[in-house]
Amino acid sequence: MQTAQPKNILIIRLSAIGDVVMASGLLPSLHALYPEAKISWLTEPATASLLRDHSLLEQVIVWDKAAWKKRWKSGEKLGVLKDVLAFRRQLKQANFDLVLDTQGLLKSGIWAWMSGAKRRVGLGSKEGSQHLMTEVTPRDDGAIISSEYRGLVKYLGADDAFVEQHYKMSLNQFSDSDPLAEFKASKLSAEQASQFSDYIVLCPYTTRPQKHWFDHHWIELAKQLESKYQLPCLVLGGPPDKPLAEKLVAQMPNAFNLAGETSLMASNQVISNARFVVGVDTGITHMGIMHNVPTVTIFGSTCPYSQAPNTKVLYLNKPCSPCRRRPTCGGSFDCLLEITPDMVIEALAQLELTIFQQSPCSNH
Known part of the structure; x- marks a missing residue:
């Protein structure tokens, strides 16, 4: 689908580790498709380290869902509600014009909607999150690894040859220290x-x-x-x-x-x-x-x-x-x-x- 070139893109993939790994191929693909656009990623703390300092990411936005849930259960409901509003302001102030909800669930779709982006594309959206999107594309659960995310790049206007060339899973670069x-x-x-x-x-x-x-x-x-x-x-x-x-x-x-x-x-x-x-x-x-x-x-x-x-x-x-x-x-x-x-x-x-x-x- 060909539309105006976005300037500020948000990828939403909150969890899990394997899905973040497989969705990471979106970064070089989107960079090649929209070379002038800034790209951000919204995720949870468990996977944030995989994305931080990535050369193709403008920022990593972390939603600490577990901490919010714990505080809510402990009775800090007003504090959590204030945090929700503050988080919404943070997303809106980023001025995203394209949000890709690659998780397709209500917990991810709500943030796509709260971002205020004019174009919100959901990947196989369900649980009601489809109503929070401006567009929904089916999940292409094909044989090739990351088929669903490759399919999203194609939906955005790329052809098979482009995806084959640019879809390369990539995460944060290593430190110089020996991990062993x-x-x-x-x-x-x-x-x-x-x-x-x-x-x-x-x-x-x-x-x-x-x-x-x-x-x-x-x-x-x-x-x-x-x-x-x-x-x-x-x-x-x-x-x-x-x-x-x-x-x-x-x-x-x-x-x-x-x-x-x-x-x-x-x-x-x-x-x-x-x-x-x-x-x-x-x-x-x-x-x-x-x-x-x-x-x-x-x-x-x-x-x-x-x-x-x-x-x-x-x-x-x-x-x-x-x-x-x-x-x-x-x-x-x-x-x-x-x-x-x-x-x-x-x-x-x-x-x-x-x-x-x-x-x-x-x-x-």
């Missing part, structure tokens, strides 16, 4: 630390248990990885995952638990330097794809994409899949149980072969 420095100092000898430059990242955890692979599969996979590659495995996750990860790593050879030990940005940097990434449908797994690290994704109750660069997607596509938040299996999760460690090892071997074939040296 504390880990090396506390868990490794000086000799081990000096040799610790190559590793495999495992991402077993996410917010929904029905997306988790089985522990006995992870343990067997770690044994096979050690046998084949002789590389350490680093298990990543958030603070709530730490106890589970400690129990899991204790049963793995040459594995270390970093769950809850690294910040989100540090995890992002750790992933960027990995030999491989193996993970379930969680945000840090998608970071492996963003960094073009060979990645194996394990999907069961969800399948957000089936095609991604340098990636093998393991998904059995059972008649009940994807069940998303409403499993019908009574907790057996056969869609994940039947994905075996052998299948992951084979997927990694296929990725290795593809990388070798693409290497200039493979012709000699």
Whole structure:
């Protein structure tokens, strides 16, 4: 859709980590489509660090929903209402002329509406948020990673070739510090630390248990990885995952638990330097794809994409899949149980072969 060129754009994607990662391709796409426009992003605290100081962002606006909710429940209703009005003023004073609500929910749509922007485009808007938009475009839940966000760029007037050229997932740049420095100092000898430059990242955890692979599969996979590659495995996750990860790593050879030990940005940097990434449908797994690290994704109750660069997607596509938040299996999760460690090892071997074939040296 061709309209007047916007001068001030707001992207709204409040959560979750994986969606922010996949939506980050909007930044280079919008910059190429509207080179004179300033771009801002409204998000929640958990994902703000991924976006701050991004070279293509004018500002990151943070809505601390959890803090507001806590204060409301504690009886500070008047204070929260004052904060709502102040936040609305902040949005209106920014003079956005195009708002892209990529979350499409009421909690995101209300801020698009409160911004006062004349053009408000909702991506698959529902929960009543569609009535707060000036336009709504359907979510293109296609096979390619970030299909829905790519579809939004096309809706704004780009063609397939433009999207292919400019849609590149990108987050905040790294710091100069070593994200593994504390880990090396506390868990490794000086000799081990000096040799610790190559590793495999495992991402077993996410917010929904029905997306988790089985522990006995992870343990067997770690044994096979050690046998084949002789590389350490680093298990990543958030603070709530730490106890589970400690129990899991204790049963793995040459594995270390970093769950809850690294910040989100540090995890992002750790992933960027990995030999491989193996993970379930969680945000840090998608970071492996963003960094073009060979990645194996394990999907069961969800399948957000089936095609991604340098990636093998393991998904059995059972008649009940994807069940998303409403499993019908009574907790057996056969869609994940039947994905075996052998299948992951084979997927990694296929990725290795593809990388070798693409290497200039493979012709000699």
